[in-house]
Amino acid sequence: MTPAESRLSAPESPPTITPSARPARRWLRVPRALLRVSRPHQWLKNPVVIALPAVTMSRWDPGALLAVLWATALFTLASIAVYTLNDILDRERDRRHPVKRNRPIASGELGVATAWCYLGAVSVLLAAGIVLASPARTWPVLAYLVINLAYSFRLKHVSVVDAFTVAAGFALRALVGYLVLDAAPSPWLLLTVLSACLLLSFGKRRRELSTGSSGHRPALLGYSVQLADYFVIVSAALALACYTLFLLAEPGGGGRSTVLIVVTVAAAVFGLFRYLQILVVGNGGGDPVRTLIGDQTLLVAGLLWAVVFLVS
Structure with a gap:
């Protein structure tokens, strides 16, 4: 056998892997899984929402910006804690879902013990942030945690109550935006946020019902597509009415010119119509955040709304 033939017949040696390559990939797996559990696209x-009061009042001094950023950091940590706890508690149910079974804890990518340790670390950071801030200004963060604990263990299984619980968390975000700015909360803006989030929550449930995933979420047994449509319509009408009353009745809104009020209300109406089109015709709305930031038309409407408030 010639040397060339011996080279061809000899088995190929496995690729050389440096000793540090495999452990490095193994160490990266856990941080990546923790990041996925934290759901950064939801941040x-x-x-x-927290900056809404600052936008509507045109408060952009350094102190206001720092206060809004601090409140945002606290709510981000609180939401990470809630997401992690939900994934730990729902891991068995998530394994029966065609999409949620790929979540790190449900798929086994992240161990339950590691997830509990991560939840503890996030909770310590959150507690330290609340102590460093004024508890009188940041109590909505604690209220958010209490509500979501009740949601994780019971309320998410109760029809209609589940959607109101989620929407209440967003109203608390807007409320903390007022408190950190030492401003009197606007009931009309808080009601606008609450009803708009009810719209998104019921839209999400409508989407889940239309895809036949009611077995995964027990609360969906108390809904139907037609009932969800009614809830969506009522929530949209309430959001638009409260927002218009905010512009007309509140000191921050009543001072705006008629033209600017008409433009911003028209932008809000267009945004509502576009969302309903995506929900009913486009079969979207399963993930409200991805729906809102993933549609260029909605982004343009939101940008127009923000510009009107900034220049008025």
């Missing part, structure tokens, strides 16, 4: 809703 955007914290600064958007």
Whole structure:
């Protein structure tokens, strides 16, 4: 056998792997899983809602910005704690869901013990942040945690109550935005946030019902697509009415010119119509955050709304 033939017949040696390559990939697996459990794509809703009072009052001094950023950090940590706890408690149910079974804890990518340790670390950071801030200003964060504990263990299984619990968390975000700015909360803006989030919550449940995933979420047994449609319509009408009353009745809104009020209300109406189109015709709405930030038309409407408030 020639040397060339011996080289061809010899088995190929396995690729050389440096000793540090395999452990490095193994160490990266846990941080990646923790990041997925934290759901960073959901963090955007914290600064958007918390900054609403600052936007409507045109408060952009350094102190106001720092206060809003601090409140945003606290609510982000609180939401991470809630997401982690939910994934720990729901891991068996998530394994029966076609999409949620890929979550790190449900899939086994992240161990339950590691998840509990992560939850403890996040809770310690959150407690330290609340202590460093004024508890009188940040009590909505604690209220959010209490409500979501009740949600995790019971309320998420109760029809209609589940949607109101989620929406209440967003109203608390807007409320903390007022408190950290030492401003009197606007009931009309808080009601606008509450009803708009009810719209998104019922839209999400409508989407889940239309895909036949009612067995995964027990609360869906108390809904139907037609009932969810009614709830969506009522929530949209209430959100628009409260927002219009905010502009007309509140000192921060009543001072705006008629033209600016018409433009911002028109932008809000267009945004509502576009969302309903995505929900009913486009079969979207399963993930409200991805729906809102993933549609260019909605982004343009939101940008127009923000510009009107900033220049008025």
